[in-house]
Amino acid sequence: MDDKQRFAEVVLPHVDDALALARWLTxxxxxxxxxxxxxxxxxxxxxxxxxxxxxxxxxLAIVRNTAFTWIxxxxxxxxxxxxxxxxxxRAGLEAIGSQVSPETMLIEKVDSEQxxxxxxxxxxxxxxxxxxxxxxxxxxxxxxxxxxxxxxTVMSRLARARSLLIQNIGKTGAGKAGVA
Numbered sequence: 001m002d003d004k005q006r007f008a009e010v011v012l013p014h015v016d017d018a019l020a021l022a023r024w025l026t027x028x029x030x031x032x033x034x035x036x037x038x039x040x041x042x043x044x045x046x047x048x049x050x051x052x053x054x055x056x057x058x059x060l061a062i063v064r065n066t067a068f069t070w071i072x073x074x075x076x077x078x079x080x081x082x083x084x085x086x087x088x089x090r091a092g093l094e095a096i097g098s099q100v101s102p103e104t105m106l107i108e109k110v111d112s113e114q115x116x117x118x119x120x121x122x123x124x125x126x127x128x129x130x131x132x133x134x135x136x137x138x139x140x141x142x143x144x145x146x147x148x149x150x151x152x153t154v155m156s157r158l159a160r161a162r163s164l165l166i167q168n169i170g171k172t173g174a175g176k177a178g179v180a
Contacts, residue, residue, distance in 0.1 A: 003044065003047050003048050006047050006048070007043070007044050007047050010047065010055040010059075011040060011043050011044070011047070011055065011059055013055075014055065014056045014059045014060070015036065015040070017056060017059075017060065017136055018036050018039060018040075018059055018060060018063045019032055019033070019036050020131075020135065020136065021060055021063050021064065021067075021128075021131060021132070021135075021136060022035040022036050022039070022063050022066075022067055024119070024127065024128070024131045024135070025063075025064065025067040025068075025071070025124070025127075025128060025131075026067055026070070026071065027120065031070070031074075034070065035063065035066050035067045035070050036063060036066075038066050038070065039059070039062045039063040039066040039067075042062050042066060043058075043059055043062050046062075054142055054145075056138075056142075057138060057142040057145055057146050060132065060136065060138070060146050061145065061146035061147070061148075064128060064146060064147065114169060115169065117168075118165050118168040118169050119131070119165065121168055122161055122164055122165065122168075123164075125157055126157050126158075126160055126161035126164060127161065128147065129143060129147070129154060129157040129158050129161055130157075130158060130161040130162070130165070132146060132147075133154075133158055140154050140155060140158075
């Protein structure tokens, strides 16, 4: 099997997941596309020399490393951007269905935005662990391998991420409840 065929079978089925992770790490679709393109080039260069048990976790590890390299090269360390709210809105509307009241759609939109903002506010180490587990549905072992950290660290980062997420959502909700 040549490298092109192996790449098509091993990497291409996971490109959507790679793009989703890159969007979470970079904060927007355009930057995520650049990261995934570079990650795919890296994966293609390594496709013939790498043995891997889980190609999805392997690709997501490459995307993660590529994203951090890209962010370090293209952004100041203080800047964080998010402009992909339309994706969350569309996903929320699709999940709600077409026979829902405008009030319910507005509540769902606010809840989705609140969750997205709370996840985006997490420190990157916690955010990436949370996204890999809850959105990309990787196992603890796969996350440990992708992030090159012990499984205990994965567990503690996830616990801390969930705790911070609950705190952030609670603060936001309490702030909105006090406004009349």
